Amino acid sequence: MIGFKDTTIGYTSPLLEIDNMCLEIGNVYVLIGKNGIGKSTFLRSINGEINPIQGEIQIGGQISNKLSNSIRAKTLSFTAAGFKGIPFLSTFDYVALGRTPHTGLLGRLNEVDKEQIQRSLEITGISHLTQRYTDQLSDGERQLATIAKSLAQQTPIILLDEPSAFLDYLNKRTLMQTLKRIATEENKCIVLSSHDLDICLEVGTPILLIDQRLKRIHIAEENASKASVIQQAFGIE
Amino acid sequence: MLGLSIWHLNAGQLGIGVGEFWTAILDGGNSTKEIIAREFRIPRMITALIAGGGLAVAGMIMQTLFNNPLAGPYVLGISSGSSLFVALCTMTGIPLLQSNLGVVGGAFIGALVFGGIILFFSFFIRSSVSLLLVGLMLGSFTGSLINILEATSAASELKSFAMWTMGSLQNVQFSDLTILLSIYLPSLFLLVLLVKPLNALLLGEQEAQQLGLNIKIVRISCIAVTALFTGLITAFCGPIAFVGLAVPNVSRLIFRTQNHRILLPANLLIGASFILFGDILIQLLERTVILPINVFTSLLGAPIVIFIILKRMK
Numbered sequence: 001m002i003g004f005k006d007t008t009i010g011y012t013s014p015l016l017e018i019d020n021m022c023l024e025i026g027n028v029y030v031l032i033g034k035n036g037i038g039k040s041t042f043l044r045s046i047n048g049e050i051n052p053i054q055g056e057i058q059i060g061g062q063i064s065n066k067l068s069n070s071i072r073a074k075t076l077s078f079t080a081a082g083f084k085g086i087p088f089l090s091t092f093d094y095v096a097l098g099r100t101p102h103t104g105l106l107g108r109l110n111e112v113d114k115e116q117i118q119r120s121l122e123i124t125g126i127s128h129l130t131q132r133y134t135d136q137l138s139d140g141e142r143q144l145a146t147i148a149k150s151l152a153q154q155t156p157i158i159l160l161d162e163p164s165a166f167l168d169y170l171n172k173r174t175l176m177q178t179l180k181r182i183a184t185e186e187n188k189c190i191v192l193s194s195h196d197l198d199i200c201l202e203v204g205t206p207i208l209l210i211d212q213r214l215k216r217i218h219i220a221e222e223n224a225s226k227a228s229v230i231q232q233a234f235g236i237e
Numbered sequence: 238m239l240g241l242s243i244w245h246l247n248a249g250q251l252g253i254g255v256g257e258f259w260t261a262i263l264d265g266g267n268s269t270k271e272i273i274a275r276e277f278r279i280p281r282m283i284t285a286l287i288a289g290g291g292l293a294v295a296g297m298i299m300q301t302l303f304n305n306p307l308a309g310p311y312v313l314g315i316s317s318g319s320s321l322f323v324a325l326c327t328m329t330g331i332p333l334l335q336s337n338l339g340v341v342g343g344a345f346i347g348a349l350v351f352g353g354i355i356l357f358f359s360f361f362i363r364s365s366v367s368l369l370l371v372g373l374m375l376g377s378f379t380g381s382l383i384n385i386l387e388a389t390s391a392a393s394e395l396k397s398f399a400m401w402t403m404g405s406l407q408n409v410q411f412s413d414l415t416i417l418l419s420i421y422l423p424s425l426f427l428l429v430l431l432v433k434p435l436n437a438l439l440l441g442e443q444e445a446q447q448l449g450l451n452i453k454i455v456r457i458s459c460i461a462v463t464a465l466f467t468g469l470i471t472a473f474c475g476p477i478a479f480v481g482l483a484v485p486n487v488s489r490l491i492f493r494t495q496n497h498r499i500l501l502p503a504n505l506l507i508g509a510s511f512i513l514f515g516d517i518l519i520q521l522l523e524r525t526v527i528l529p530i531n532v533f534t535s536l537l538g539a540p541i542v543i544f545i546i547l548k549r550m551k
Contacts, residue, residue, distance in 0.1 A: 047447070073449030086439055089495040100437050100448040107433025153448070
């Protein structure tokens with residue numbers, strides 16, 4: 001679904017290299033790496049906001065930064081870190097915004113839209129919160145709402161920047177399990193950045209490792225030990 | 238609002254019956270009462286509706302665009318642009334600019350120019366707080382320019398400009414209504430097209446773009462509509478403060494939603510009712526003291542804004 005071939009990413013100077021990598025549908029890929037090494041840059045490059053310095057990133061056979069706005073909005077959803085909620089914006093209205101690429105000029109929701117919103121709320125398990133305002137949700141609930149919004153957008157690729165920040169252990173685990181279930185059952189390719197290595201190893205999701213020394217991203221071997229991942233990503237024995 | 242409109246028509250020193258209003262409009266009667274009804278009361282009522290609704294909607298758009306509940310055409314310096322250009326028209330002594338059309342055109346161009354300046358800055362300044370500061374600075378900068386003009390102008394010119402800044406709904410004549418309405422009503426229909434982009438903008442520009450919006454076009458149309466409304470209303474009624482800032486917040490508090498499909502009509506109604514109510518009070522007090530509309534809106538608007546800030550701090 002997302003393909004890299006000798007790609008170098010970065011704003012102006014090269015930041016990270018990806019030799020040859022393909023991210024498939026049905027998986028949750030967790031990006032693990034040091035602070036400031038370029039996790040967000042990587043996500044934004046996939047999203048087409050930042051052009052690769054060398055090589056290209058392909059999205060379902062198309063070059064990422066050449067997608068039109070409307071096609072991108074139907075292929076990729078990206079949620080930046082730190083949504084704090086908005087006063088008087090109900091969870092339903094928030095999730096409904098995910099339908100924006102699918103609605104007409106006036107933005108009216110038809111039956112299909114409403115069904116999709118309802119379904120997204122059910123999958124993420126927050127149907128009981130629809131009328132609550134987003135600024136009054138707990139951090140965990142709000143995070144689920146952002147995922148429901150991405151689901152409502154019906155994109156095959158979902159990018160999330162640090163979705164588990166600010167969550168407690170239980171919420172982090174639930175979130176990762178929910179995402180894994182969504183990826184397999186709804187056929188999504190989910191890429192997220194995280195610092196919760198333990199939970200990822202526990203839930204068993206592929207790890208996109210950013211090697212701090214080589215400045216290179218690769219998929220960690222399936223049975224890689226925690227120690228070796230930490231060694232490569234953070235440079236500590 | 239309908240009730241307020243009728244009350245507004247009836248407020249005034251001369252009692253005019255319903256029948257006389259009808260004959261004034263339909264048959265073009267020429268008795269004193271009918272002329273007052275046609276030339277003063279009806280234009281004043283419709284102006285109140287347009288000024289209140291238009292400024293409230295302009296404020297709503299600015300607040301959503303800049304993601305800041307304290308934004309508004311007045312705060313961002315768009316009204317100051319109008320004031321500066323009107324000051325130039327009334328006080329420079331260039332005869333071409335001193336006609337009625339000159340004042341209206343001046344206010345309008347001023348709003349567009351300053352809307353453009355804010356738009357220009359908005360491309361470079363990411364943070365909306367900084368942008369508000371730029372707006373405030375623009376406001377005090379133009380304030381000083383106006384002071385210079387005032388210091389160098391004759392007493393009569395000074396007075397006519399001072400009267401304009403206080404704001405009034407009385408300057409609109411029946412013939413001006415055609416200009417006002419022919420710009421205002423079609424723009425209202427165009428506003429419906431902004432509902433979807435405005436809703437997406439609630440999440441910030443980056444996410445709105447992620448949802449497939451062309452952010453540049455959205456930004457330009459938002460500022461253009463605001464400048465159009467502010468310019469039009471400021472031209473005829475003077476700079477009316479606080480409506481654009483307070484009413485959108487009040488609308489959100491009353492309807493408890495961020496959905497612009499509801500907020501748009503809500504702002505039109507509440508904004509219009511606010512100005513109508515103010516103008517009724519002004520007319521009731523007319524015999525003891527003559528108050529300009531700007532005094533009333535600030536008098537009531539400022540406490541509302543403080544209340545909103547306190548409520549947000551909780």
